[in-house]
Amino acid sequence: MMTLPIIRPTLPPLDELIDLIRPSWESGAVTNGVMVRALEAEACRQTGARYAVAMSSCTSGLILVPRALNLPPGGEVIVPSFTFTATAQALLWNGLVPVFCDCLPGTCTLDPSDVERNVSERTVAICAVSIYGLPPDIHPLLEIGRRKGIPVYFDSAQGLGATYHGQSLGQFGACEVFSLSPTKVVTAVEGGLVTTNDIALADRLRSMRDYGRDPVHGEDMVDLGLSARMSELHAAVGLWSLRRVHEWGKARLTRIDVYRDRLGALPGCWVQELPEDRTTSGNYFVLFITDRAKTNRDTVYQKLHQAGIQTKRYFHPPVHEQTLFKQWTTRVSSDLAHTELAGREGLALPLYSHMTLDQLDTVCRAVEDILQ
Numbered sequence: 001m002m003t004l005p006i007i008r009p010t011l012p013p014l015d016e017l018i019d020l021i022r023p024s025w026e027s028g029a030v031t032n033g034v035m036v037r038a039l040e041a042e043a044c045r046q047t048g049a050r051y052a053v054a055m056s057s058c059t060s061g062l063i064l065v066p067r068a069l070n071l072p073p074g075g076e077v078i079v080p081s082f083t084f085t086a087t088a089q090a091l092l093w094n095g096l097v098p099v100f101c102d103c104l105p106g107t108c109t110l111d112p113s114d115v116e117r118n119v120s121e122r123t124v125a126i127c128a129v130s131i132y133g134l135p136p137d138i139h140p141l142l143e144i145g146r147r148k149g150i151p152v153y154f155d156s157a158q159g160l161g162a163t164y165h166g167q168s169l170g171q172f173g174a175c176e177v178f179s180l181s182p183t184k185v186v187t188a189v190e191g192g193l194v195t196t197n198d199i200a201l202a203d204r205l206r207s208m209r210d211y212g213r214d215p216v217h218g219e220d221m222v223d224l225g226l227s228a229r230m231s232e233l234h235a236a237v238g239l240w241s242l243r244r245v246h247e248w249g250k251a252r253l254t255r256i257d258v259y260r261d262r263l264g265a266l267p268g269c270w271v272q273e274l275p276e277d278r279t280t281s282g283n284y285f286v287l288f289i290t291d292r293a294k295t296n297r298d299t300v301y302q303k304l305h306q307a308g309i310q311t312k313r314y315f316h317p318p319v320h321e322q323t324l325f326k327q328w329t330t331r332v333s334s335d336l337a338h339t340e341l342a343g344r345e346g347l348a349l350p351l352y353s354h355m356t357l358d359q360l361d362t363v364c365r366a367v368e369d370i371l372q
């Protein structure tokens with residue numbers, strides 16, 4: 001039993017949740033109903049996107065998007081390897097070939113110059129990822145997509161509440177896919193959201209999340225889909241939480257500042273660079289522990305575990321090193337040096353919106369004791 005878990009979702013008080021869910025419950029329409037529509041409207045309000053489509057998870061959204069964008073099976077999609085496995089697994093589900101590119105050394109987000117080096121006539125799309133809540137450098141990626149005539153979409157699973165050049169995430173590229181799983185700033189217990197300004201794409205995804213159902217003649221199936229609807233219960237939790245996204249984002253950033261101040265300058269350690277042109281959602285705080293530190297990353301992980309402090313080696317292993325991906329056709333950029341280094345050095349520490357300053361201090365002291 002961990003004294004300090006790596007995450008603890010901030011959840012609505014049960015009595016408030018019961019009040020929210022009561023109308024759906026009593027009507028018997030317990031999936032894809034009024035709560036889901038309210039959540040989608042709130043997602044548009046918070047992100048500035050014109051359309052939002054709720055999904056059962058971010059992964060189901062990521063699986064549906066390539067087909068909704070008409071990406072041809074066998075085509076190559078550029079993705080970072082320094083990401084969560086779902087970004088690239090969704091491509092395998094679509095018969096697409098992931099092309100793993102390197103991340104930048106400071107922000108750990110997809111390196112546009114490596115994308116440029118790897119884009120070819122076989123490339124059918126680019127998918128970039130918010131890392132720990134920090135958006136990638138979006139403009140150069142959109143520019144590559146525009147020049148090559150291919151869509152750019154975003155796995156913004158961790159990025160809800162973040163901004164790029166003063167604009168909220170949710171409005172960039174062909175679409176963005178967010179996660180509402182329990183490890184995220186905003187949770188629906190489980191769930192996902194796809195946001196887009198493209199009405200045809202939104203309509204197609206709405207149909208595909210429900211087996212590809214014809215929106216007018218509901219008995220006919222017009223597309224290949226999934227059972228990826230969101231329940232009213234999940235939507236109620238998500239709505240309650242989404243209304244508080246900025247409040248919780250701020251709470252996390254305050255805690256991240258403490259971590260950065262106290263741990264960022266420990267010998268042999270570094271923290272994610274946060275460029276001035278964007279803000280992070282504050283989903284994770286990751287301390288990078290190099291081999292110049294007093295103790296190596298894996299030993300710090302074990303010692304904190306023994307002290308009841310749960311941490312996560314993150315992202316480790318990077319996707320191109322995962323057994324699954326070695327069994328599929330993929331392509332790997334000639335140099336994934338920064339990805340491999342970040343995968344060896346990164347350790348995510350406990351962080352949640354309602355984490356107390358005492359808890360934060362306990363983690364800081366434990367890490368300082370090991371690394372100072």
Ligand SMILES: Cc1ncc(COP(=O)(O)O)c(C=O)c1O
Nearest residue numbers: 057058059084086157179180181
């Ligand atoms: C970058 C990234 N993509 C996708 C996912 C998958 O999200 P979900 O669990 O909602 O399917 C996650 C979840 O951790 C993630 O961090």
